Amino acid sequence: MWLRYNFQASGISGKESGSRSESSPDPQGPLPDLAHEEIRFSFSTSKAPCILLYVSSLTTDFLAVLVKPTGNLQIRYNLGGTREPYNIDVDHRNVANGQPHSVNITRHEKTILLKLDHYPSVSYHLPSSSDTLFNSPKSLFLGKVIETGKIDQEIHKYNTPGFTGCLSRVQFNQIAPLKAALRQTNASAHVHIQGELVESNCGASPLTLSPMSSATDPWHLDHLDSASADFPYNPGQGQAIRNGVNRNSAIIGGVIAVVIFTILCTLVFLIRYMFRHKGTYHTNEAKGAESAESADAAIMNNDPNFTETIDESKKEWLI
Template identity: 95%
Template sequence: MNGVTLDLEERAKVTSGFKSGCSGHCTSYGANCENGGKCLEKYHGYSCDCSHTAYDGTFCNKDVGAFFEEGMWLRYNFQAPGVSGKESGSRSDSPPDQQSTPPDLAHEGIHFSFSTSKAPCILLYVSSFTTDFLAVLIKPAGSLQIRYNLGGTREPYNIDVDHRNMANGQPHIVNITRHERTVILKLDHYPSVSYHLPSSSDTLFNSPKSLFLGRVIETGKIDQEIHKYNTPGFTGCLSRVQFNQIAPLKAALRQTNASAHVHIQGELVESNCGASPLTLSPMSSATDPWHLDHLDSASADFPYNPGQGQAIRNGVNRNSAIIGGVIAVVIFTILCTLVFLIRYMFRHKGTYHTNEAKGAESAESADAAIMNNDPNFTETIDESKKEWLI
């Protein structure tokens, strides 16, 4: 201040009410920045930097997706415009603002979500200035396949996921991570599975050139399987696409520094089609209620009853509950029927009270009965018997 450097921390130590070592907002709330978003400290709070993620929104949790029509494709060129292939070999797959950091060619991280009902098709393809390539495709039967060709091997290494149909119109999440020759695949909510490239395969993805979505429009020699499944192209939804630190679909839909690397054929329509996958993980034999029908009763794992401390066999408790419910319904029906019959039988019967004098049955006449019960009534009778002569 005014040319003098002030040691504010030392002044704070000797000033009452101040404490050193402020941790900031990101220490407490930085976990709110999801999907790899970076927490940025601000004076009045914090913000999430989503520029290196395939997500958008305040907390980097909003999917960025688009719908692809038949024949449409997107190409992301790793090299900057005007840079030759030789110059781009060592830094081509880095984001524009991180060109000084050399990429790790022995590692790839691929994450995206898709949904389609048409097969076969190419979901993602990464080409190179050499013979190396990486492809994720849907085969004619609807199964997922990952093809790796590193180091110019004669035949690509295939990872086939044949146990389910991926072209069922539901959204699916694909996460692929490679470190040297180890490839880890995580599909939807299923456990991760590890695969190992053959020893003849290289550990580096040399000179990556372009990334394609929808279709592969590449010059030069293309793998026969890729060429066969390349027509008519992908039709459906692609969302949260990310290759290492690059989000090509987000770069095409948002005005970012990487937008100059994107070329699109067709009309790219943004859509929120990248919802969470509807497919649930399979139930275990211990929790599947239908699993007992296919197992031997001697080796079946029966449900556990914590109240009795032992297994419930043959569904005794469940049957008892059903029988008890049936008995309760029958008793209730009988009671309702009895109430209805009683009301029906006595709807015309009833009791009533009269003002007849007591002792009327033993009296000689009705007048005598009245006089026995009401002494005042005697005078009335006597007066009625008097005769008056005029």
């Protein structure tokens, strides 16, 4: 699928854009040059390479946003003054993963601000020899470039077979080409579509979340550079933390083992004590009761004072 939107001069001239530009006919004069562009769109695809967005001109100037065979995003600017286009490669993200992604590109003269998904914006600068004006913009293409004349070799290489996936919320300055294509407006006459175009919000909410900053990430390892001097051996990043974790684990394991051993010893002692005294009892029988002739004799042998009690008990008292 591809879509082409032919620009109106008054449709991209900043303050003069609006309803008047949509209702007025195309001017016969030259198209305005641009020192400022704002491009916003969302997309999702699982196939690479492909062309997402391309802006052509009546000169050799162009702007392209594409997905390379590796799945990485690339922005190509050619404003003249340089032999080769200026490339911005976002090599740290694979955007051909089937998930929705959002792209915001803002250029003011030689400064380009790029924001991908929810990640922080990154600033780039065109070479000092580059021009600052996008001369005579002609058409905007989505999905594939169908343009007469000379096309950049990289664009030509990635132009086949075309984009397959979802494009939504596309906006170039004040122009929304998909909105013009799906809704009958005065700008619809400037839209040409090849293939099936269905209205959808498949790319409205990017799912790719930005990583936590070093200030809020508890696992950030920047402090290892300053702490590595305290450790005699540090073969790789994070080795100090791994050693600390192992040391703490050993201490905790030792404490737990001592506690368990103490509990087991206490249980064994209590069990042995209970079985040793099970079924036994103590009496107050006098010692030598087994060898004595009688119980009285045993008591007398054990308690010498007991004889006096017997003698007194035998006395008779007359009153």
